[in-house]
Amino acid sequence: MQSNHLGHSMGRGCNHGRNWRFICPDHPSPQRSDLYHLHNVIHSTSNKVGDEHDDQFIIHTTDMLSGNWTDPIMLPFTPEINPSLLFDDNKVYLQLCKVGPKFQFFNFKIDIVIGKMLAEPDLIWNGWAGGFTEGPHVYKNDGWYYLSCAEGGTFRHHMLSMARSKSIWGPYESYDRNPLYSADGTDEYVQNTGHGDFFQNKHGEWWVVMLGVRMDEGRCIMGRESFLAAVKLASNEWPSINTVAARRDLQALPGQTAVLQFALPSTNSAAWVYLRDPVLEDYRIQDRQVTMRARPAGLDSIEQVVSFVGQRQRRLIGTAGVTLLRPKPSQTSKS
Template sequence: MPLVTNPILPGFNPDPSILRVGDDYYIATSTFEWYPGVQIHHSRDLANWTLLTRPLNRKSQLDMRGNPDSCGVWAPCLSHDGRKFWLVYTDVKRKDGSFKDTHNYIVWADKIDGTWSDPVHINSSGFDPSLFHDDDGRKWFVNMLWDHRSRPNMFAGIRLQEYDPIAQVLVGPMKTIWHGTELGLTEGPHLYKRNGWYYLLTAEGGTGYDHAVSLARSRQIDGPYETHPQKHIFTAKDAPLHPLQRTGHGDWVETPDGRHYIVHLAGRPITQKRRCVLGRETTIQEVEWRDDWLWLKGGGVLPQLVVDLPGVRDDALFWAPRRYDFDAGLPSDFQWLRTPAPERIFVVAEGRLRLFGRESIGSWFEQALVARRQTHFEYDAETLVDVSPTDERVMAGLVAYYQRYNFYYLAVTADADGNHELLVMSSESSFPDGNLRFPAEPVRLPQAGPVRLALSIRNGRLQFSYGLGVDGDLVPVGPQLDASLLSDEGGAYGVDGSFTGAFVGVAANDLNGAATPADFSYFIYAPHRVDR
């Protein structure tokens, strides 16, 4: 079989849930505060994946205005019961401190790329929900249980309860079926059944560098569950130089020819600060059954960088530059933040993307920022913006963004007298003050006409540049900036509290409240090939 190098879904694609229906594979991943919610990719060979749909795409399903950074949609679980597709997920409204507000929902659809139902609220007792369809027709709901009292652990085990799909409620007794290993932070549960055994696959150790995939089994769905002989099927927690770090949160799938794989998240750190600038990515491992336990194929616990898969990956497509001309709606690579009312922040028409300046960059409510994932360690990006700022409170331009406390923004704006200028703004791990830095003097611009804006990332450093008019030569502006800050590790809460990934895109802000428009004629994302 062909050898494929991990990851299979590069860039910010964490918490994968995999499903096979016939010859088709689907992976659902978390999207957190990015809208629409949940990414579902499709493949026929486990090697080549195409973004198929984002099912939570209307206000009745998802409204994340006010959700803090790294909240929103956590850990979706995708399943099929022979008749329809099911998706469960958490919408997190608060994650910091002793309390967490974690609302768990179920939606369903006849076709995976069709219209999904409005959500049904199931519970709010924890996060990372999962739905299991037993072979007797019953359905079971599991999620990690959160205990704000820490008695003895805030991660208080995996809670099980039956789900009635007719009444659309949980029924019968609630039971905590497994408390995990001593590694702790037990979450991300998935249930399976094989050879008369129920299997509970979980994530442990937190989503940082102690992350692991753990397994337990029982003859009864409600336990008691015994722990895998080596506790963790795989983990990189004891191998700090391994290329795949933070490996955990897995889900198992069987191929039509009887091979077995687990997809899981992983991070690939750069620099001595060990920052995963591409966020948590989806990777895959081949596993095998021995003595009714899953084991990493080849032995040991270290996840493999290179894996045998049924298909050969098209690397030429991965490295091809992308030019987006905004002539057929918003390209599928792009998302925006939180709001279910995109018409208030952008419109695509007449070959341009028009943003309406809204709240400040980093707002948790309504900001006009449209961006795509950074999926390569090094790349170039470019756009052409036409905007008429009236003062310093109106701006639009090119942004490299992680969260409200971590971004770099090259903006066309104006001074207090209305003179147009180009301004480099940075927010470099500015939590909790959120204050901007201005690492370069403003550059005076003509009062009319479009401006080319560009950035390049090389060796973990970001360089902005600009040019006047459609064909103006690009000239560097400002110093080289630390691009590694656009990462979980560089985020406001560090690796155990920041969960998304770096994006690059365009933004517009009008702090006067007048919704000044800014037109973007194209966007280019061009990977720079580098081996990691």
């Protein structure tokens, strides 16, 4: 199964007077975003790593493919991370993880349009394993509120745990067979699995998408990827997740030759990866050649515009090459 990169929700240069540090050397943690669809509006929650604390925000769009998102609506909840939404009976609830020294989950009732808190936050769960507990999600099914989370860190002990309650506010009962899913201690190809998010398709079937890595001889050259697994959830029961699997032979897709010949996409295509907010006028693409303006700031610069463009690795085995062409000296320059 192949997926398509549709676009970016943040990347229009809006920072609201803040230092948005989505990618920087001294804060390597990736940003986690969730999408929610309600009444033809798509809502995305996320948090960014800042100088002093993490900021939470919500953005909206009516067309995810357009790339047109609202400016961030800042949420007045700090220093929490991993915001998640639940739409329930015309009410909107926000779950957050309070970090260090003890990880805890809090529930809020909010106005999603302006980001205002409508009810005082309440502690709903401390997690199951008690270590690096984060990434809460609440789902409602057959009168139960299921609360899932990631625990154990993001490496080999990564896991997905769960609790449930008859009320959004708790108390939540931990699943007596936690962790709900983990590849820790197994010889499965996909390891470090966790940070799962459940959803139902149009047929009412349950699925979970979670992070993991393809571990081969102690290496995972593709880094963290998103994996999909089927879920069984009978009435009044706990979910059961099928083993997360992936192919090992992704050298080429059917119909493709060993040597890939392709036209380069435009500069604003989702295929390109930039550092910070790019100045697209610095890049010119023609046929298979990229001309880039060199900025004085180095790649470790946090606030200044830097010169960098790349593409993600999409094959387990392959060779990629780039020919660097030096600009020709101007006719007026001296030899």
